[in-house]
Amino acid sequence: MAEAQRVRGVVARSKGAPVGIETVVVPAPGPGEARVRVQACGVCHTDLHYKLGAINDDFPFLLGHEAAGVVESVGPDVTEVAVGDYVVLNWRAVCGQCRACRRGRPQYCFATHNATQKMTLEDGTELSAALGIGAFAELTLVAAGQCTKVDTAAPPTVAGLLGCGVMAGLGAAINTGGVGRGDSVAVIGCGGVGDAAVAGAYLAGARAVIAVDVDDRKLEWARGFGATHTVNSRTHDPVEAIRSLTDGHGADVVIDAVGSPETWKQAFYARDLAGTVVLVGVPDPEATLEVPLIDVFGRGGSLKSSWYGDCLPSRDFPVLLDLFLQGRLPLDRFVSEEIGLDDVEAAFDRMHAGEVLRSVVVL
Incomplete structure (x- = not known):
C-alpha cells in the first residue's frame, strides 16, 4: 500500500512574494487518482499569474503544470494508466458524462476534474495546485484522467510543453x-x-x-x-x-x-x-x-x-509528439534553457523580460 511522501516543491505563499522551496506532503492516491514522479516541467505565464494573485487568492499555491513524468502509483479503480507509464499531465480530465461529452465533443467538457485529495505543507496547510497539477515538485498527485500516455522516445523537457502553452x-x-x-x-x-x-x-x-x-x-x-x-x-x-x-x-x-x-x-x-x-x-x-x-x-x-487549443489530450498529445519525433514539428525549439527547482523565481524574471520562450525545470 502506497504511503504519503514528502518532496521538495515550489510554493507561492502570498500575492507577489518570491516563491520558495518547501516540503510538500503528497498523499497516497485514492480512487481515480495517480501519483506521478515529475521529470520536467515548463515555466508558464499562468504560473506567474498564480504567484501575482491574478487568477484567485487561494494561497498558498504549489506551482507548475506543463509537465511530463512517470506514474509511480495509482489508486483503486484506475484503468486509464498503470504504474510505470510515461505521461504528459493535462488540465482537461474529461468527465464523459456532461452535455458536451455526451454529444461527442469531449474537448469542450464542462466538468473536467482534478484529484480529490489535497497536497499539503508539513503543518497540514492545504496547497492549491496550479491548474490542478502542481508539478514544480518531485512528485505530484492528479486525477488519473489528467495523465496522457505518450511515446517514451520524446524527452520530458519537450513532451511536458504540450501540457499547456504549446498545445494552446x-x-x-x-x-x-x-x-x-x-x-x-x-x-x-x-x-x-x-x-x-x-x-x-x-x-x-x-x-x-x-x-x-x-x-x-x-x-x-x-x-x-x-x-x-x-x-x-x-x-x-x-x-x-x-x-x-x-x-x-x-x-x-x-x-x-x-x-x-x-x-x-x-x-x-x-x-x-x-x-x-x-x-x-x-x-x-x-x-x-x-x-x-x-x-x-x-x-x-x-x-x-x-480553450486550451480546443484539444483532447488523449487524441492530440500522442500525434503531436509523433510529428516531433519524425522531425516535422520543432517542439525542442521552445526550450530556451533547462533549470532546477531553485531557479524558478529567476526564470519568472527572464520570462517577464521576454528573454526566453520556455525555461524548463528538470528534476
Whole structure:
C-alpha cells in the first residue's frame, strides 16, 4: 500500500512574494487518482499569474503544470494508466458524462476534474495546485484522467510543453482556427503560445504565416517556427501590414495570442471577409471590448475563443509528439534553457523580460 511522501516543491505563499522551496506532503492516491514522479516541467505565464494573485487568492499555491513524468502509483479503480507509464499531465480530465461529452465533443467538457485529495505543507496547510497539477515538485498527485500516455522516445523537457502553452497555440491554429492548405494566417503576439500557433499554421500547410510582435527578437524566433513574414507593430500598423501581405484582402485566419482589446480589434480588422478570428491569449478580467455591431455583421465569418487549443489530450498529445519525433514539428525549439527547482523565481524574471520562450525545470 502506497504511503504519503514528502518532496521538495515550489510554493507561492502570498500575492507577489518570491516563491520558495518547501516540503510538500503528497498523499497516497485514492480512487481515480495517480501519483506521478515529475521529470520536467515548463515555466508558464499562468504560473506567474498564480504567484501575482491574478487568477484567485487561494494561497498558498504549489506551482507548475506543463509537465511530463512517470506514474509511480495509482489508486483503486484506475484503468486509464498503470504504474510505470510515461505521461504528459493535462488540465482537461474529461468527465464523459456532461452535455458536451455526451454529444461527442469531449474537448469542450464542462466538468473536467482534478484529484480529490489535497497536497499539503508539513503543518497540514492545504496547497492549491496550479491548474490542478502542481508539478514544480518531485512528485505530484492528479486525477488519473489528467495523465496522457505518450511515446517514451520524446524527452520530458519537450513532451511536458504540450501540457499547456504549446498545445494552446498549436490547437488555436489547427483545432479552433481550422487552418488548412493554402490559407493565409496572421498571429499577433509571438511568445510561447503565439509561436506555437505559427508552428501549427505552418504544419497545416498555410501558404503565408505572418507573425506580429513589438519585439524583433521574438519575430526572429517566429521565423524559426515557420513564419513567412514578420511585422513589428511598434513601427508599422499591423492591420495595414497584414492586408498588404495578403493582396489587400486580409488573412483567412488571425490569431490573437495577446488577449487585449487592442490586439483583438487588430485581429478583427486584419482578417479577410468571412475570415476567422481566434482569441487564445487570456484577457485581463477587467478588459472590455467595443466594436460597431454593423462591422461584426458586415464582415461575416467566425469569432472564436480557444480553450486550451480546443484539444483532447488523449487524441492530440500522442500525434503531436509523433510529428516531433519524425522531425516535422520543432517542439525542442521552445526550450530556451533547462533549470532546477531553485531557479524558478529567476526564470519568472527572464520570462517577464521576454528573454526566453520556455525555461524548463528538470528534476
